[in-house]
Amino acid sequence: MDTAPRPVGELTYRDAVAADTEAVVALVESAYRGDSSRTGWTTEADILEGQRTDPQGVLDVIEAPGSRLLMVERDGELVACCQLEHRGEAAYFGMFAVRPGAQGGGLGRRILAEAERTARAAWGVREMQMTVISVREDLIAWYERRGYRRTGKLSPFPYGDERFGIPQRDDLAFELLVKSLA
Structure with a gap:
């Protein structure tokens, strides 16, 4: 796994290492949970309370075979991250988080495109897959504008497992979105 920084514009992309775990947890939590997440548009604070991830979950992604956690830095500061996992x-694509104050200016679009390029180059994959909470219509629409399509394939939300948050509604499920990279 290549851990050397690679500049792309003013952004630097690199693979996370174990020492990055706490910084990644803090970024993901700030983007999705609590009051800090409300300054960005990706917040899940109205549908889920509690944590989005934890140090062990992040470390599992960093250390898993066929998995990469991309760190995105600007001037040495972590501004975003995302998970890529090779599946045939x-x-x-998962664990995508952009610092709330940096959302809405095209940064997410650039990072998603770089993640797609990285997955094609590293593994020769023909498709990118992700799951999104099905009630997140605004987020799903954002991905659709970037070429992803809804499949209608739902998987249950892990109710009762607080590692994934405390649901504030009873209709949560994950929907599979896909995009051809061929």
């Missing part, structure tokens, strides 16, 4: 002819 597809790659899974």
Whole structure:
């Protein structure tokens, strides 16, 4: 796994290492939970309370075979991250977080494009897959504008497992979104 920084514009992309775990947890939590997440548009604070991830979950992604956690830095500061996982002819995209104050200016679009490029180059995959909470219509629409399509395939939200948050409604599920990278 290549851990050397690679500049792309004013952004630097690198693979996370174990020492990055706490910084990644803090970024992901700030983007999705609590009051800090409300300054960005990706907040899940109205549908889920509690944590979004924890140090062990992040470390599992960093250390898993066929998995990469991309760190995105600007001037040495962590501004975003995302998970890529090799799954045969597809790659899974997850744990995508952009610092709330940096959202809405095209940064997420650039990072998603770089993640797609990285997955194609590293693994030769033909498709990117992700799961999004099905009630997140605004987020799903954002991904659709970037070429992802809804599949209608739902998987249950892990109710009762507080590692993934404390649901504030009873209709949560994950929907599979896909995009051809061929």
